Amino acid sequence: MNMNIPTGINPFLDPVDRILAEIAFSIQLPPSLHARAISRYEAVRKHLEATASFFGDIEHFYPQGSMAIDATISTRGTDDEYDIDIIAQMGGRFRTMSPLDVLLTLERGLVDYRGLKVTRQTRCVTLHYADNMHLDISPVIRDYDYPDRQSHIMHAKGPQPGPDDCRVPTNAYAFVEWYNRNTPNETVVRDAFQKRWQDAMRFAADAEVDDVPDQTHFGVKSMATLALQLLKRYRNTRYDNLRRTGRMPPSVMLAYYAAKTSRPGQKLTEALIGVCNAIITDIAYASTKGLKLHVTNPEYSDDVFTDRWPESVQQQNLFANDLRELVGGLELLRAGKADLTRVPDWLREMFGGRVVTSVIDRVAATDGSAIKSSTQQYTPSGGLLAGGAALAAPVVAAAKTSPIIKPSPHTFFGDAP
Numbered sequence: 001m002n003m004n005i006p007t008g009i010n011p012f013l014d015p016v017d018r019i020l021a022e023i024a025f026s027i028q029l030p031p032s033l034h035a036r037a038i039s040r041y042e043a044v045r046k047h048l049e050a051t052a053s054f055f056g057d058i059e060h061f062y063p064q065g066s067m068a069i070d071a072t073i074s075t076r077g078t079d080d081e082y083d084i085d086i087i088a089q090m091g092g093r094f095r096t097m098s099p100l101d102v103l104l105t106l107e108r109g110l111v112d113y114r115g116l117k118v119t120r121q122t123r124c125v126t127l128h129y130a131d132n133m134h135l136d137i138s139p140v141i142r143d144y145d146y147p148d149r150q151s152h153i154m155h156a157k158g159p160q161p162g163p164d165d166c167r168v169p170t171n172a173y174a175f176v177e178w179y180n181r182n183t184p185n186e187t188v189v190r191d192a193f194q195k196r197w198q199d200a201m202r203f204a205a206d207a208e209v210d211d212v213p214d215q216t217h218f219g220v221k222s223m224a225t226l227a228l229q230l231l232k233r234y235r236n237t238r239y240d241n242l243r244r245t246g247r248m249p250p251s252v253m254l255a256y257y258a259a260k261t262s263r264p265g266q267k268l269t270e271a272l273i274g275v276c277n278a279i280i281t282d283i284a285y286a287s288t289k290g291l292k293l294h295v296t297n298p299e300y301s302d303d304v305f306t307d308r309w310p311e312s313v314q315q316q317n318l319f320a321n322d323l324r325e326l327v328g329g330l331e332l333l334r335a336g337k338a339d340l341t342r343v344p345d346w347l348r349e350m351f352g353g354r355v356v357t358s359v360i361d362r363v364a365a366t367d368g369s370a371i372k373s374s375t376q377q378y379t380p381s382g383g384l385l386a387g388g389a390a391l392a393a394p395v396v397a398a399a400k401t402s403p404i405i406k407p408s409p410h411t412f413f414g415d416a417p
Contacts, residue, residue, distance in 0.1 A: 008186030009267055011226065012196065016333050017268040022359040023351050024226045024268075025196055027233050029072040029082050033133065037067065037084045040135060044113070044127065048088070051109050057092035059142060060149070064172035066232075066251060069179050070221060073229050073236075081132040085124075087172055088139045089151065095141055099165045100156035102139050110137075122157050123168075140170060149173035150300060168307065174299035175252070182259040183222040193220035224262035227271035228255055230351070237352045238322050246311065249319050253295050253305040254279075269334050276323040283320040287313050326350060 011021035029037070045061040048054045065085035066072040072082055094102055107120040110127060117128040124138040140151035152167035220226060231254055239248050254275070261274045286293045293316050297303035310316035329346055332338045338346075348356040 008188035010192040011268040024229045027073040059091040060089035068176040083134045086137045099154035102154045169302035171300040179259045183224040183262045185221045223271045224258045228258035247309045276327045283316045
């Protein structure tokens, strides 16, 4: 359990941090969908346990990845889709089955579940819900006589057995415990986001908007996790905008760096720049030696986070350049040297047009004409919507205290500092 640190910084008070915090707020799994995700994976567990093929052979069912560390964000290319990752620890007869047979058995056990679309992946089986939530269920076999939940995950492309089929070492549970220890609760951050959520509910209720989510779980606990969410969003947006194919840098690797660089009491921009620079440094070091980046689970070195990405030195260098571009822009914003007329478009390019436009509109409405002029509302799936575009009020506020350098036609923000 995370310890509480009665310190921290409210990210909504700093002009630049505020716009980033609003973006993070907008892309997080809403409380209503968090509760729905929990009820769904519990329902799936009960369904499998009652199925003859699994009766008595499901030893454990638990969340992994972003769901386990409260860092779930909307998925690549959309603002209202969420991937929920679940581990299904299998025992009994599954211990002697091939990876492909385990995945095929899990797929067959879910085919008729509530009429949902079922997709078998290389390491999981995905349930697709009508509200765009995806439940990824990864079957693992526990390594007995080893630390709690050390396991092997099934890897098989199918539909026929192949030479690459194998069991891959993993310990998602131990990593979550390590992440939580390294990202202690910052009560100021937590309370600021709780208040932000309460305000959002009150504004929506005042406007008599339907489908306002109940106030349940809203899991922001640290600046490191906020930075992780923004970094994941940037990665998703960058790969979407440039239509890149192939795998993206894995979320678990980004989570590792977020926890590794966590420093309670940092500003949000500092935390985001810090995690980016740590990745850039490690990629540069590996690339100078002609090696691919190698990142492992700090609690179990056989669990390699980068086993499927990067596929080449060039691929990791491409991502490092992406991070340099983000860091460069953030540093200019923080120093007050950005061309403010171009900031909204840059934010859209970094974090997605729909979300940023909504955020800018909300912030401008809140600062300019208060609640009455706000166009904020909720979609039926729990996402935030707003129309129009305006210059972000916090960025304007930053300009009042920071000199603005006239932009060069050759740079996006302005002259280099």
